[in-house]
Every structure is written in C-alpha cells, then in structure tokens.
Amino acid sequence: MKLLARVLFTLGSRLPCGLAPPRFFSYGTKILYQNTEALQSKFFSPLQKAMLPPNSFQGKVAFITGGGTGLGKGMTTLLSSLGAQCVIASRNAFL
Secondary structure: OHHHHHHHHHHHHHOOOOOOOOOOOOOOOOOHHHOOOOHHHHHOOOOOOOOOOOOOOOOOEEEEEOOOOHHHHHHHHHHHHOOOEEEEEOOOOOO
16 A cells, blocks of 8 residues: 555656645745745845944954955944954955
C-alpha cells in the first residue's frame, strides 16, 4: 500500500484529475519583498528610516568589520547617523 501511494504521489503532477500535490512555493523564484502579491506586503510596508531615536548611540564606539562595502557600509552609515563613533575594519585601505 505504501508503494502504491508513493507511485501515485510521484505521478500526481501528470494526472489531470486533480491529484497533484499542492504547490507550497507558488510565488516561484520571486523574492518575498519583490512580490507585491504576497500577503505580508499589504499589511507591513517597509520602513525607510532607523527605528531607533536620534542620538541613541551618542558616546558609544562601534567596531565594524567589512565596513567598506555592502552591509558593513550600510551599518556604518546608520550607526554614525545615530551618533556612534565608528571604527571601520576593511581589507581595502581606500574607503
């Protein structure tokens, strides 16, 4: 019986009578934040600013690795705008 069920499940996508397994990833290769049809995008719009109050890192030092590009550069920009003194460690000497 297990073998028969396994065969029906594997052949299910070719059967026209609706026995196909459900599609869990129906959005395909779209990334969730790029998909405007996703349920989350209707309720939670993305924030474009920091969620912390201004000067919340005043008098603090942030040591950031990889601060020359990508995520490290973004974190450096954000933390310095919130008042932190940033120390950047990067492989590239010319930021």
